Amino acid sequence: MNVPLSVVFIGIGATAVTDLWGVARRTMFDIPPPNFGMVGRWIGHMAHGQFRHNSIEKSSPIFGERVIGWTAHYLIGVAFAALLVVIWGQSWIYNPTIGPALAVGTGTVAAPFLIMQPGMGAGVAASRTPHPASARLQSLITHAVFGLGLYISGWVVQYSYAI
Template sequence: MQNIVFIVLIGIGATLVMDLWALLRQQLFGIAPTNWGMVGRWIGHMRKGQFSHISIVNADAVSGEKIIGWTAHYVIGIGYAVLLFLIFGEAWLFEPTLGPALVLGIATVVAPFFILQPGMGVGIAASKTPNPSAVRLHSFLNHAAFGLGLYLSALVLSSVLSL
């Protein structure tokens, strides 16, 4: 039971680090953070059997789309923490190292490149956006921040547990 709580907290912490990075990026560089409401809209349309859109922005709004999107964002973060645990085991939870967390975090960029972005109408790896290279770079940096968040969250939790 302790491992489950630990993994959930690591996933939440890592996702929070990613969100804080997005806010910092917005303040420093004027880059808007991900609109989780649009992700919620995309997910909401899946209930009707529609998995891809020409443009998610032009799709009909879905009731509760912001809540759906934000919830999915954190649930997926927890899911990636579960994956980290399954790959690297319990030992990593109590003696975390940066390498595995960063590698997994960066590897998770595959999901937006090949699932989320095409489904929302911006193409594989944002190929249909005005500046695909910039979108790809920011996706990469966001997921690297998530990986760093996995490590930092595990480090903080392992320190608290060893008190």
């Protein structure tokens, strides 16, 4: 088993599950999916030394911001999958269990609450948004879905090695 490649597949798979949740969420509840172009804009401005914005939507556009944002989204998913394997060990890939996957998935909600949202102008844990409690709940649910995606993707990777 190639552990680094497995981590990449698990991270990409879990992120794809999260994106599917975004589509389902829009269809079922009319909640728009995240705009990863704004993430790309935030990252793009970092190259110019600006790490915090009052409102990322009002900041000047960055060339390729959508590509930057989507790429970062998937690379972060892979990094979080690597975190799962670092914490629970390579044995998790051989025998994926849902507990560690959900723990990492829900734990990763700290990243948007403490880094992304404040940096993009939404405040700590979306405190500057029109409906902070709703935004927090949606973030937590989305990261729990990511955790479920880690488990599902781990199972698929483990099963693919068994074939």
